[in-house]
Amino acid sequence: MLALYATLQTFFATATDRLKGEEKGASATEYGIVLALVAVAVVGAFTFLQPLLAALFADVRATVGI
Helix, strand or coil, X not given: CHXXXXXXXXXXXXXXXXXHHCCCXXXXXXXXXXXXXXXXXXXXXXXXXXXXXXXXXXXXXXXXXX
């Protein structure tokens, strides 16, 4: 009888741990964090590339004659 009790207790403890540990998919918070990181990367890239793009467009404008 004690072996049966120990087996059932182990079974339910394992099942409970599996149910608590399984997380599927990303939550809205995780998507928000990813979106914020992408926004920071885009702003950083534009800030870094702004002088180069300004010079490029100035050259194009001078070539076209505007």
